[in-house]
Amino acid sequence: xxxxxxxxxxxxxxxxxxxIQDLWxxxxxxxxxxxxxxxxxxxxxxxxxxxxxxxxxxxPIQTSGIGTILYSYNLERLPGWSxxxxxxxxxxxxxRQDLKKELIDIFQLGPVLGARFSQLSMGQQxxxxxxxxxxxxxxxxxxxxxxxxxxxxxxxAILLAVKELFSHKMFLYISHNLMEVxxxxxxxxxxxxxxxxxxxxxxxxxxxxxxxxxxxxxxDRIMLEVMSAF
Amino acid sequence: MLFRRIYQFMIVYAVFLAILLVVKKxxxxxxxxxxGLSLILETAVQMxxxxxxDVMDTLSVAILGQGISIFLAFFxxxxxxxxxxxxxxxxxxxxxxxxxxxxxxxxxxxxLLGDGFLSRLLIAAMICYFPLLLSxxxxxAAPVEDxxxxxxxxxxxxxxxxxxxxxxxxxxKLTTVIAGSATLAMAGTIVAEFIAxxxxxxxxxxxxxxxxxxxxxxxxxxxxxIVISVYQGILETLGEMVKAxxxxxNKGVLL
Numbered sequence: 001x002x003x004x005x006x007x008x009x010x011x012x013x014x015x016x017x018x019x020i021q022d023l024w025x026x027x028x029x030x031x032x033x034x035x036x037x038x039x040x041x042x043x044x045x046x047x048x049x050x051x052x053x054x055x056x057x058x059x060p061i062q063t064s065g066i067g068t069i070l071y072s073y074n075l076e077r078l079p080g081w082s083x084x085x086x087x088x089x090x091x092x093x094x095x096r097q098d099l100k101k102e103l104i105d106i107f108q109l110g111p112v113l114g115a116r117f118s119q120l121s122m123g124q125q126x127x128x129x130x131x132x133x134x135x136x137x138x139x140x141x142x143x144x145x146x147x148x149x150x151x152x153x154x155x156x157a158i159l160l161a162v163k164e165l166f167s168h169k170m171f172l173y174i175s176h177n178l179m180e181v182x183x184x185x186x187x188x189x190x191x192x193x194x195x196x197x198x199x200x201x202x203x204x205x206x207x208x209x210x211x212x213x214x215x216x217x218x219x220d221r222i223m224l225e226v227m228s229a230f
Numbered sequence: 231m232l233f234r235r236i237y238q239f240m241i242v243y244a245v246f247l248a249i250l251l252v253v254k255k256x257x258x259x260x261x262x263x264x265x266g267l268s269l270i271l272e273t274a275v276q277m278x279x280x281x282x283x284d285v286m287d288t289l290s291v292a293i294l295g296q297g298i299s300i301f302l303a304f305f306x307x308x309x310x311x312x313x314x315x316x317x318x319x320x321x322x323x324x325x326x327x328x329x330x331x332x333x334x335x336x337x338x339x340x341x342l343l344g345d346g347f348l349s350r351l352l353i354a355a356m357i358c359y360f361p362l363l364l365s366x367x368x369x370x371a372a373p374v375e376d377x378x379x380x381x382x383x384x385x386x387x388x389x390x391x392x393x394x395x396x397x398x399x400x401x402x403k404l405t406t407v408i409a410g411s412a413t414l415a416m417a418g419t420i421v422a423e424f425i426a427x428x429x430x431x432x433x434x435x436x437x438x439x440x441x442x443x444x445x446x447x448x449x450x451x452x453x454x455x456i457v458i459s460v461y462q463g464i465l466e467t468l469g470e471m472v473k474a475x476x477x478x479x480n481k482g483v484l485l
Contacts, residue, residue: 051383070384072380075376076376076377076380078377079377079394079395079398080398080399081394081398091380091386129380132380133380136384
């Protein structure tokens, strides 16, 4: 699996301001990779371009071993006409019923399956949304703040479980939580504002696969490297 | 909601009547111009039953006309929701036609179809159709991206699901527009009856007008007001029930 970008430029139509300028990077292999950077730096724009890059052949994005790309984000909603449990039943392929149950347990959503989406807390809504993506066919799943409003302990448990259950899939995790990104992700693409004319770069993360004692010096070094990259 | 509509109408009607009586008193007008309260009550007792039947006749045409408009508005609205050239053409045509005063076409309908039931029905349907269509088009043409994204990305989106999502996300707007269009349908039917029909409360008002019988007209207006208030109240109650059962906005405490 390889995701490569060679000199991507992007500006919204009728705007002269570049959102992404001359972006070069490559990410290899399955696992959790991250896109990090301050607000407004183009993370979501990049994620949307990547999710639809096959419809725009002019974009300098190449992939190998990656078929289906899905993009999930934290403002998504499920329709309100039936319970969230019924929605999950409808969108879950027949051969993934066990996986669905396991994910519901890990994401701690069992007690709210009978509720409508609008009745859930924001954290529950984001977890529910993520589950339905994980039940689909995908090779690369982009998680744009998909675990926002979830408490840290549960978020860590979810990240580790997803890494274990979907070890053969590629994830692109967009988050503003530097420690989480540094600790659980493999490659961290640090985006910088085009106006600063500082090239975006890849920083290697710690890529933890289990909750262990923090290797603080190593984590500090990664976080410092990320912070100094923008 | 039903009772609120009725007593709101009662208050407005009473104020209107009081103003008429004050004008009568202030200008010392004769009973021929503005009848006194006793004459109004006497006429009401005499004519209420007949007028009630007439209003129900008008209402039945209005309900049928409204039903046809709702069906057509959703049919065309669903066809016109796409950003294709056909969808754009439907939307532009609808916006242009609704700018024309449809009631001005009524004489043509009476010439072609005569002064019977069909003409009244067609005019009622035409008058409430375009406002309904514009609302339905507005709802159906606006994507609900936060919900639709998943279904599009995973290849699950079908036109039925798209329509369902957009309708349910705009239940409030649609139920309000449908309840509001009841008044338009009733107005359309009454206008048709004024012009040339041979039945309904509009026809009775026309007769009262020729006889300069303001007491009969006031009685007819009271009947129309009460019946339309009840009908709108029922529609709004039904709308609230639908929203409570299906609407996406019904947040609540779960645990």
